[in-house]
Amino acid sequence: MKLSAELAAFSKRIGHNFGDTSLLIRAVTHSSMMSAHRDDNQRLEFLGDRVLGLVMSDALLKADTGASEGLLAPRYNALVRREACADVAREIDLGAVLKLGRSEMKSGGRRKEALLADAMEAVIAAVFLDAGFEVAQKMVVALWGARIHNVADDARDAKTALQEWAQARAEPPPAYVEVARTGPDHQPIFTIEARLFSGATEKATAGSKRQAEQAAATALLKKVSS
Structure with a gap:
């Protein structure tokens, strides 16, 4: 063929x-x-x-x-x-x-x-x-x-790492909230905000909810770890 x-x-x-x-x-x-x-x-x-x-x-x-x-x-x-x-x-x-x-x-x-x-x-x-x-x-x-x-020595995905960070401090798991959605239905762009019980938050935008959540978790983990 x-x-x-x-x-x-x-x-x-x-x-x-x-x-x-x-x-x-x-x-x-x-x-x-x-x-x-x-x-x-x-x-x-x-x-x-x-x-x-x-x-x-x-x-x-x-x-x-x-x-x-x-x-x-x-x-x-x-x-x-x-x-x-x-x-x-x-x-x-x-x-x-x-x-x-x-x-x-x-x-x-x-x-x-x-x-x-x-x-x-x-x-x-x-x-x-x-x-x-x-x-x-x-x-x-x-x-x-x-x-x-x-590949990083600790290559856990960011959401898992952030959840473990919260658990180590006796906090509830992080929350992920869709705060905006733009673009056409066939190609949406999502903005997700990751939130910790302590009040710390970070936002990220991506072409899928999963990617946006991971990016928001990465940013928030970097913020609370610095």
């Missing part, structure tokens, strides 16, 4: 020439395109998540041979979570080649974090099935790049 010019260019961006091009086509096909949900990327996403996990576990062990499990676990979580996968997907412009149903396209599916992250995992699985683990591993390590070596 011949790839479209867009998919052929995408294949070059990830550094893999597919022997079975149908795998790549399936990897970029969202369930909104399929009436029977048989040939979309959901099964590949399931497999890709496991391949990514193994690649990152091995990469972290090699990157820091003396790190304890207590340090490796949060680093691992930071590298495989949805935000990291979506960031890599944006860097390789995966959204531009996604095959989406009309409703998903209208709702801004090409920019949705969850959709991009799932498709990224599906692409990893496609490469794994097409050429084996070592090739998939090489591609993932190249795409994640400096993230592997620069």
Whole structure:
């Protein structure tokens, strides 16, 4: 099966020439395109998540041979979570080649974090099935790049870290309040305020509630820790 010019260019961006091009086509096909949900990327996403996990576990062990499990676990979580996968997907412009149903396209599916992250995992699985683990591993390590070596020693997400900060001081968990929402329905921009029982607050704006909450938590944690 011949790839479209867009998919052929995408294949070059990830550094893999597919022997079975149908795998790549399936990897970029969202369930909104399929009436029977048989040939979309959901099964590949399931497999890709496991391949990514193994690649990152091995990469972290090699990157820091003396790190304890207590340090490796949060680093691992930071590298495989949805935000990291979506960031890599944006860097390789995966959204531009996604095959989406009309409703998903209208709702801004090409920019949705969850959709991009799932498709990224599906692409990893496609490469794994097409050429084996070592090739998939090489591609993932190249795409994640400096993230592997620069991931913070304590890579817990900011919301978790802020909650633990509050618990250590016998405070209730932080609250996250949507204080503004702008932009069109298919591409909203959220402003979230993180609040501590003590009265400290910080705001952040992002294209998803999750991102805005994380950014607000990061800012508030920095504020109360300084």
